[in-house]
Structure formats: C-alpha cells, structure tokens
Amino acid sequence: MLLNRLAKHHGLCADDLSRLSSVPAAEVRAVLDGAPPGASLLRRLAPVFQLEAEDLYVIAAAALPLEMTPLDPRAGTTVARLAWHAARLPRDQRYQLRRLAQSLPQERRTQPDPEPRAHLQYPPGPGGLLMRLLANRNLGWLAGAQTFLTLTGRYWxxxxxxxxxxxxxxLTPDLLADYAIVLGIRADDLAALTGxxxxxxxxxxxEVAVDVTGLIWDVRRLTLDQIQHLRDTAKSTS
Structure with a gap:
C-alpha cells in the first residue's frame, strides 16, 4: 500500500507515526497493513509527510469529501492562464497575488461534484496517481499541459x-521530475510512491515554480469568477 511505502521512505514506523500524529499506534499499524484509513487519520498524518491532506486522500485511494474537492471544475484552463501570468511577475508581486487569492472568500458549493468523464477516470498505477493529484489542483489534460510548459519549459x-x-x-525519471515541480510535491516522495x-x-x-504551485493550490476552492479576477490582476501587472 502506498501509505506504507511513503512511511518507509521517510524512515517512519507505526510507533513513530503514532507519536507524530497523535493517532493510536494500533490504528496506524492497521492502516499500514492495508486497512482503509479514516478521515481523521489522513488529516493528522498529512503534516507528518509534509503533504496536503487532500493529496494524502488521493495517495490512500480514499474518496475526497466534497468540502475538499476543487470548487469549480470549469476553472482548469483559467488556472493555467493564471499560472502563466503569475510566473512572469517579480517575486514581490507574486507574493501580493497569493495574498489576494488567500483573502478571497471561499464560496459554498451549490452543485454536487460532477462524476469525472470516462477518460479522466484512471486505473491504479503510477500514472493514474499523478493525474489524480493533478486533478486535485483543477488541472486536467489541457490545463495540465499548459501548466507543465509554464513551469518546466517542456510541452507534451x-x-x-x-x-x-x-x-x-x-513514466520516465525526467517526466516524474516535471510532475514533482507542477504538483509542488517532493520528487523523492513521488519516486517512492511510483517506483x-x-x-x-x-x-x-x-523559486518561481514554488510560488506558482502555491498559488494554484490557493485557488482550488475559489469560483471561476474569482480565479478570472486573479488572472486579470496578474495579466495587468505582468
């Protein structure tokens, strides 16, 4: 199981994880042995692995609660354009843009989370894991490709x-390293998870990639209109 693989990569046993997360060791041990993890355990373990809780849900193949999914599935290409403009800003303006994104109110979901289209439902495996993590950032195939170009200079x-x-x-080593940049997840963690x-x-x-991937995460729970406003702000100052 991937959580067990991640724990071994970090050199942490069940007792270590229990101590660091304040989760009973028996519960941690059961999950590392293959038991389905509960929501509380995933939220507590995420900081231990220096991961977002939403990403640990994906790694553990657990269903994301609605309040943790990207808010507006229409926003993908706008997120990619926001990233493109943000990457061209000086550091202080990128910081201000992130502060603006973090200050915007998060709207309540008014529609159920749509079922992913058939071509966006991936089988188990390294590539499927990476694409599900990408979807956690509201990036599908096209928006993902655009963001890869912005942050890595390479385009497929x-x-x-x-x-x-x-x-x-x-999934080659070079491509895995590109995913690490776009996802903002340590490359060695992804290597451990994918083999x-x-x-x-x-x-x-x-530094630009770190700032922009942080911004992409900041906006995952914003509406399309809010993200468009941020894109326009970045565009006007880039």
Missing amino acids: SAATYGQVGHGCIE VKLQDRTAPPS
Missing part, C-alpha cells in the same frame, strides 16, 4: 499526459 500534448495517466506511456528511480541530479524547483 494534452493527450500524451492522458496516456500517462492510463499507463499507455512510460520510478530519479536521476542522480534532479534539479529542485525554482
């Missing part, structure tokens, strides 16, 4: 990323 077609998710294209060995010298994400 949208369909190619979809094929990675469906296991039709090999893909990183190259000896995997470059860390740039």
